[in-house]
Amino acid sequence: xxxxxxxxxxxxxxxxxxxxxxxxxxxxxxxxxxxxxxxxxxxxxxxxxxxxxxxxxxxxxxxxxxxxxxxxxxxxxxxxxxxxxxxxxxxxxxxxxxxxxxxxxxxxxxxxxxxxxxxxxxxxxxxxxxxxxxxxxxxxxxxxxxxxxxxxxxxxxxxxxxxxxxxxxxxxxxxxxxxxxxxxxxxxxxxxxxxxxxxxxxxxxxxxxxxxxxxxxxxxxxxxxxxxxxxxxxxxxxxxxxxxxxxxxxxxxxxxxxxxxxxxxxxxxxxxxxxxxxxxxxxxxxxxxxxxxxxxxxxxxxxxxxxxxxxxxxxxxxxxxxxxxxxxxxxxxxxxxxxxxxxxxx
Numbered sequence: 001x002x003x004x005x006x007x008x009x010x011x012x013x014x015x016x017x018x019x020x021x022x023x024x025x026x027x028x029x030x031x032x033x034x035x036x037x038x039x040x041x042x043x044x045x046x047x048x049x050x051x052x053x054x055x056x057x058x059x060x061x062x063x064x065x066x067x068x069x070x071x072x073x074x075x076x077x078x079x080x081x082x083x084x085x086x087x088x089x090x091x092x093x094x095x096x097x098x099x100x101x102x103x104x105x106x107x108x109x110x111x112x113x114x115x116x117x118x119x120x121x122x123x124x125x126x127x128x129x130x131x132x133x134x135x136x137x138x139x140x141x142x143x144x145x146x147x148x149x150x151x152x153x154x155x156x157x158x159x160x161x162x163x164x165x166x167x168x169x170x171x172x173x174x175x176x177x178x179x180x181x182x183x184x185x186x187x188x189x190x191x192x193x194x195x196x197x198x199x200x201x202x203x204x205x206x207x208x209x210x211x212x213x214x215x216x217x218x219x220x221x222x223x224x225x226x227x228x229x230x231x232x233x234x235x236x237x238x239x240x241x242x243x244x245x246x247x248x249x250x251x252x253x254x255x256x257x258x259x260x261x262x263x264x265x266x267x268x269x270x271x272x273x274x275x276x277x278x279x280x281x282x283x284x285x286x287x288x289x290x291x292x293x294x295x296x297x298x299x300x301x302x303x304x305x306x307x308x309x310x311x312x313x314x315x316x317x318x319x320x321x322x323x324x325x326x327x328x329x330x331x332x333x334x335x336x337x338x339x340x341x342x343x344x345x346x
Contacts, residue, residue, distance in 0.1 A: 007079035007321055010064075010103070011314025014096030015088025015116045016143070017052045019059040021067040022311030023078075024318050029126040031071030032304075032311040035059035038184065045183050046173065053091035060099050067310065078109060080327070082317025085113030085345035086338030087143075093334035101330055110327035113345035114316045115338055116308075117144060120274040122153050122319055123312035127301045132270045135299075136160075138259040140283070141275035141308075142169030142184070145255075147213045147262050148340060150272075153316060154323035159340050160262055161213025168251055169277050171217035175224050175247050179240050189244045190280050196241030198249040201227065205254050213258050220250050252283040256290050263296045272299045279303035320344050 006026040013020035017038055023031035037055035040048075068075060083100035086093060097113065104111035121137040137148040145163040150156070166174070169186060176185025181192065203223050206216035224247050231238050263271050273287055278300055291298040305311060325344055338345055 007318070008073065008077055009314045009317040009321065010067075010078045010081050011310040011312070011317055012064075012081070012083040012096045012100050013116070013119070013308055013310045013313045014056045014060075014092045015084045015086075016092060016308060017047050017055070018308040019056050019063050020308055020310035020313070021063045022309060022314040023067055023071040023073060024126065024311060024314035026318055026322075027125045027129055027315070029311050030073065031067040032309055033063050033067040033070060034309050035063045045177055047089070049089045049091055052089060053095055056092055056095040060095065075103070075107065078103075078107060080110045080112060080317060080321055081107075082112045082114050082313050082320070084116045084119065084313055085328070085332060086116065086335035088116055088336060090334065090336050093336065097332060097334050101332065105330060111330060111332065112317050112320050113328040113332045114313055114320065115340060115343045115345065116313075117146065117340045118153060118157055118343040119312035119316040121148065121150055121157075121272055122316035123305045123309070124272050124274060124299050124301045126311060126315050127305060128299050131272065134266070134268050135270040135272055136259060136263045136266065136268045137272045137274060138255060139275045140168045140255060140273065140277035142173065143167050144275065145215045145217070146340060147259060149262075149266060149268070152323075153319045154325060154343055157341055157343055161215065161258070163215040163217065164207070165216050165218035166221060168215070168217055168255065169275070171221050171251065172277070174221050175244075178225055178228050179243060181240075181244075186277060186280060189248060190282065192241045192244035193248045193282060196239070196243070196245030198245040200239070200242040201246035203227075203246050203250040205250055208254060213262055215254065215258070217251065220247065248280070248282050252280070252286050255283060256287045259287070260290045260294050260296060264294060269295070270297045270299060274301060274306060276307045278306040316343060
């Protein structure tokens with residue numbers, strides 16, 4: 001089947017602070033527009049849910065319009081609506097789901113409430129084509145750090161491990177605050193680390209060799225805080241670049257080691273790394289090195305597709321439609337803690 005014969009899926013993403021709208025046919029990305037409210041949250045050092053919800057309300061219609069224009073299609077051309085039903089912030093999710101219901105009802109098209117986390121994996125297909133079955137996915141973002149066994153994006157996603165406290169992206173934000181670096185913390189720490197020596201300070205590796213695929217970054221964050229406090233107390237110069245490099249090396253060391261170990265244990269030859277932290281340069285470099293040494297094929301979407309966007313929701317919607325799964329009801333409810341083994345919300 002050619003891409004033009006496949007249904008056109010409109011995807012809407014509002015789980016946190018980005019209003020994303022994407023248009024996808026099969027594995028072809030046609031339109032992808034994002035309106036971010038991150039600047040409105042920066043002065044608070046984190047996302048304020050009420051601010052995010054209002055920003056989604058203001059951005060929804062203009063973002064849909066821009067996505068349609070960039071794809072060169074009309075709203076009437078859309079065959080199905082996919083929307084993030086969870087997990088995410090309650091108010092933010094409600095804005096997206098309400099908009100999706102309105103579009104579905106107005107157009108007389110089916111509605112699919114889908115899983116934000118699985119969407120982060122599905123988006124890789126827009127960059128590298130159909131995902132091999134099975135695959136291991138390392139999902140690393142501000143709110144989630146998970147290892148998944150993906151046998152089928154639409155019907156069979158299994159959690160192998162998750163963070164027991166802070167997600168990796170959350171740890172980046174907190175350490176950036178300790179170092180007086182801007183929010184969100186991922187990009188500034190990545191930039192600072194390039195100028196630092198990752199061997200100067202060896203910070204602890206949480207759950208390094210515990211025999212699980214779970215993660216922990218709270219202790220690492222505390223170790224960095226103590227290092228900074230001791231340096232200030234003792235009058236030592238605070239080498240921010242070295243601290244950033246040592247912190248980042250601890251994070252990516254654990255992430256890549258556990259991801260490759262999961263591939264080897266399960267006999268899986270393909271690893272996908274996705275989520276906002278997947279844009280990190282050191283994570284990409286170390287993953288490439290370790291995958292090459294282990295004979296594992298690495299797939300990482302381009303940075304724009306790693307952060308929250310509507311394209312990833314449309315991509316997962318396309319998989320669910322292709323699988324012939326029934327659409328969601330117009331009474332679809334949001335689920336702030338939707339489990340990853342449910343790609344399609346009830």
